[in-house]
Amino acid sequence: MNDLILIESASARNKKLANISQDQVSPQADRPSGVPRHVGQSENTRLKQENFRSVIETLLTIAIGASRRNSWTAKNYVEVIDCNAGTGKYKDKLDGSQLIGSPILLKERLDTSVAKKTVQYSLALIEKDSKQAQELKANLPQQGQLSFFGITKPTKAEVFIGNNNQLLTGEVKSWLLTRRRELNISPNLEPIGLIYSDPNGLIDCPWESLAKMSKDKAFKRHDILIYVNAVAIKRTNCSKIATGTDPDSLLNLGDYFDAIDKNHWLISELKGDWQQFFLLGMNTALVSESNLFASIGFIPLYDKGKGFDANGSNRFQQANYTQKELKQQNQEF
Numbered sequence: 001m002n003d004l005i006l007i008e009s010a011s012a013r014n015k016k017l018a019n020i021s022q023d024q025v026s027p028q029a030d031r032p033s034g035v036p037r038h039v040g041q042s043e044n045t046r047l048k049q050e051n052f053r054s055v056i057e058t059l060l061t062i063a064i065g066a067s068r069r070n071s072w073t074a075k076n077y078v079e080v081i082d083c084n085a086g087t088g089k090y091k092d093k094l095d096g097s098q099l100i101g102s103p104i105l106l107k108e109r110l111d112t113s114v115a116k117k118t119v120q121y122s123l124a125l126i127e128k129d130s131k132q133a134q135e136l137k138a139n140l141p142q143q144g145q146l147s148f149f150g151i152t153k154p155t156k157a158e159v160f161i162g163n164n165n166q167l168l169t170g171e172v173k174s175w176l177l178t179r180r181r182e183l184n185i186s187p188n189l190e191p192i193g194l195i196y197s198d199p200n201g202l203i204d205c206p207w208e209s210l211a212k213m214s215k216d217k218a219f220k221r222h223d224i225l226i227y228v229n230a231v232a233i234k235r236t237n238c239s240k241i242a243t244g245t246d247p248d249s250l251l252n253l254g255d256y257f258d259a260i261d262k263n264h265w266l267i268s269e270l271k272g273d274w275q276q277f278f279l280l281g282m283n284t285a286l287v288s289e290s291n292l293f294a295s296i297g298f299i300p301l302y303d304k305g306k307g308f309d310a311n312g313s314n315r316f317q318q319a320n321y322t323q324k325e326l327k328q329q330n331q332e333f
Contacts (some may be wrong), residue, residue: 047272060151062121063192074185077120079193083164085171087132088139123157124172125264126164168209193222211259223282230275230319253320263304269297
C-alpha cells in the first residue's frame with residue numbers, strides 16, 4: 001500500500017511546518033482570553049464520545065450481522081480490542097456530569113446483543129496506567145452469559161495493563177487465541193473483530209502492532225478504527241518546532257498508514273474546532289452497507305483496487321495540513 005501516502009514526504013512537509021507558528025494552526029487558536037484551557041478539552045471529550053457511540057453502533061451491528069451469515073467466520077462471535085481504554089468513566093470539567101468512555105460503551109453494546117442471544121464476544125481492554133486500569137475494572141458492567149443450545153458460555157472482558165504496542169501482539173493475541181479454543185472455534189475460521197485506538201496525539205497508537213495484526217491471518221477480518229484529533233497533532237508539531245525539534249522527527253498522519261494492510265480506508269467528517277475524525281480500515285468493501293457508513297459521516301478514502309477517492313483525499317488533506325500549508329499548495333498549482 002505504498003501509494004497510500006497521498007501527501008509529500010514527511011521531510012518536505014515538516015520543513016514547511018517549521019515556518020508556521022502555533023497560532024496559525026486553526027481558528028480555535030483564537031480562544032477568548034480568560035477561558036480555561038480545559039474547557040475545549042472537555043467539549044472535545046464529550047463530542048468524541050457522542051461520535052464514538054454512533055460509530056460503534058453501526059460497526060458492531062454490521063460485524064454481528066456478518067458473523068451470523070458468513071461461512072468463513074466464527075458464527076455468532078466477535079472480538080473487540082480497545083487499545084487506549086482509560087477508566088471508562090469521566091467527570092465533565094464544565095458541569096461535573098459523568099461521561100461514559102469507550103470500554104463501557106463497547107461492553108454495553110455487546111451485552112445488548114448477548115441479552116438477545118445473538119452474539120458471543122471477547123473484549124480486550126488495554127490501559128497503560130495501573131491505577132486507571134484498576135478503576136476501569138471497578139467501572140465495568142457485570143459479565144454476562146450466553147446460552148447456545150442449553151450450554152451456557154460466559155462472555156468475557158479482560159483488562160490488560162501495560163504498553164499497547166507490546167500487549168496487542170503479545171498477551172492480548174494469546175488471550176484471544178485461547179478464548180477461541182475455549183469456545184471450540186476452528187483455527188480455520190476467521191473471526192470478525194474491531195481494533196480501536198484513541199491515542200493521545202499519535203504516539204499512543206500501537207502502529208507497529210496494528211501493522212502486524214493486519215497481516216496476521218487469524219486477525220485479518222478485524223477492522224481498525226482510529227480516532228484522530230488533527231489540531232492537537234498540528235499544535236504539538238508547532239510547539240516542538242518552537243523548541244528546536246528537528247522537522248524530520250515531527251508527526252505526520254500520512255506516514256503511519258503505509259504499513260497497515262487494509263484493502264479499504266474510510267474517513268469520517270472533521271468535527272469541532274479540534275477537527276476530530278475517525279479513520280476506518282477494513283478488508284471487506286461492504287458495498288451493501290455503504291449507506292450505513294454514509295449515515296454516520298464516513299466517505300471512501302482509499303481502495304486498493306481503485307486508488308484514492310477525490311473527496312476523501314481532500315478531507316484527509318484538510319486534517320493533515322495546516323491552513324497556511326493548504327493555502328501555499330493552492331498557490332503552487
